[in-house]
Amino acid sequence: MTTARGYAAQSATSPLAPIQFERREPGARDVQLEVLFCGICHSDLHQARDEWGGSAFPMVPGHEIVGRVTRVGADVTKFKVGDLAGVGCMVDACRTCPSCKEGLEQYCAQTPVYTYNSKERDGKTPTQGGYSDVLVVDQDFVLKVPANLDPARAAPLLCAGITTYSPLRHWKVGPGQRVGVVGLGGLGHMGVKFARAMGAHVVVFSHTDKKKQDALRLGAHEVVVSSNAEEMEARAGTLDFVLDTVSAPHDINAYLGLLRRDGSLVLVGVPEKPLPLQPFSLIAQRRSFSGSSIGGINETQEMLDFCGKHEVLSDVEVIPIQQVNEAYTRLLKGDVKYRFVIDMRSLKE
Numbered sequence: 207m208t209t210a211r212g213y214a215a216q217s218a219t220s221p222l223a224p225i226q227f228e229r230r231e232p233g234a235r236d237v238q239l240e241v242l243f244c245g246i247c248h249s250d251l252h253q254a255r256d257e258w259g260g261s262a263f264p265m266v267p268g269h270e271i272v273g274r275v276t277r278v279g280a281d282v283t284k285f286k287v288g289d290l291a292g293v294g295c296m297v298d299a300c301r302t303c304p305s306c307k308e309g310l311e312q313y314c315a316q317t318p319v320y321t322y323n324s325k326e327r328d329g330k331t332p333t334q335g336g337y338s339d340v341l342v343v344d345q346d347f348v349l350k351v352p353a354n355l356d357p358a359r360a361a362p363l364l365c366a367g368i369t370t371y372s373p374l375r376h377w378k379v380g381p382g383q384r385v386g387v388v389g390l391g392g393l394g395h396m397g398v399k400f401a402r403a404m405g406a407h408v409v410v411f412s413h414t415d416k417k418k419q420d421a422l423r424l425g426a427h428e429v430v431v432s433s434n435a436e437e438m439e440a441r442a443g444t445l446d447f448v449l450d451t452v453s454a455p456h457d458i459n460a461y462l463g464l465l466r467r468d469g470s471l472v473l474v475g476v477p478e479k480p481l482p483l484q485p486f487s488l489i490a491q492r493r494s495f496s497g498s499s500i501g502g503i504n505e506t507q508e509m510l511d512f513c514g515k516h517e518v519l520s521d522v523e524v525i526p527i528q529q530v531n532e533a534y535t536r537l538l539k540g541d542v543k544y545r546f547v548i549d550m551r552s553l554k555e
């Protein structure tokens with residue numbers, strides 16, 4: 207066993223605090239990483255505060271991980287010591303169900319093994335995430351991070367990146383299409399960058415007027431303040447696709463109304479309460495309402511390679527781990543441009 211150091215929540219109401227715990231010795235197919243950077247996803251906060259129910263403690267959050275390979279098992283072929291590598295939301299899956307066989311491990315029939323707040327395939331060992339100095343993961347769930355990408359700015363690609371890239375690809379967003387991105391946070395700002403890089407016309411919907419200039423700088427063609435009824439009315443029935451990344455309860459019908467006939471709204475945000483749906487929002491124009499979860503391992507690698515080629519990176523504020531609780535408070539207030547990333551060297555301080 208290797209002793210790991212990190213930060214954990216001991217309960218849904220306690221702040222994150224230092225912890226020591228054991229990681230397994232790398233097996234034949236395992237890669238051991240020194241964690242360099244880990245992004246702070248709103249899902250970390252939802253789970254650390256048990257907002258979705260079923261959280262297990264102590265919990266070391268973190269699933270936007272970039273690290274340096276320090277050890278490899280005897281059968282590891284994909285990585286060698288010194289490589290830059292990434293780990294996202296999953297560290298394993300059943301590998302035999304139809305979804306796993308299609309490379310859609312995020313929809314594994316057994317549910318994938320998530321990077322933290324989950325159990326290893328033995329059904330009992332808790333997994334612990336990237337707010338820590340060392341990680342041991344099966345090579346099949348470790349990604350190659352293109353060498354031209356700044357590792358701190360690449361870390362959020364492992365969740366915020368793939369979660370927005372995957373639905374844009376699945377719904378075939380491209381040139382000539384008008385795409386709405388609702389909520390300009392960690393996911394939203396990546397959605398804007400990807401939709402723009404894929405050639406779409408991008409409209410950002412933000413609930414205050416504070417992010418207008420940033421949205422344009424990040425690549426949006428238009429910015430709408432969603433509380434402004436006139437601005438919303440002017441876009442009714444004009445969009446082909448809407449990506450909803452909002453983390454809190456909100457009126458979904460207002461965004462369905464923006465879609466043209468046969469348009470799709472895809473939910474990636476996971477507010478802690480149900481979102482009431484007005485049937486006519488869908489029926490009136492044969493609209494679709496769907497959801498999407500992260501992305502498969504192959505698609506995550508495709509996304510990282512796309513980012514390497516097009517130089518797509520997250521806009522980040524790098525913090526030491528000692529500021530993680532303050533970062534959670536600021537994330538809830540929307541006070542982040544546009545992703546907090548923890549510099550894990552700070553654990554040594």
Ligand code: NAP
Pocket residue numbers: 246247248249250252365366369388389390391392393394411412413414417451452453454455456473474475476477498499500537538540544
């Ligand atoms: P984030 O950085 O906090 O961004 C969320 C954005 O939602 C905010 O920036 C804000 O945008 C908007 N928002 C927040 N409170 C709001 C309110 N009361 N009313 C209206 N809008 C509000 O969070 P994130 O890390 O991007 O995550 C977003 C959501 O996606 C979370 O629920 C997270 O758990 C979920 N998620 C899902 C997946 C998946 O696989 N489906 C993966 C990762 C994360 P504006 O200020 O621009 O309005």
Ligand code: ZN
Pocket residue numbers: 247248249250269295365366
């Ligand atoms: Zn996430």
Ligand code: ZN
Pocket residue numbers: 299300301302303304305306307311313314315316
């Ligand atoms: Zn499976």
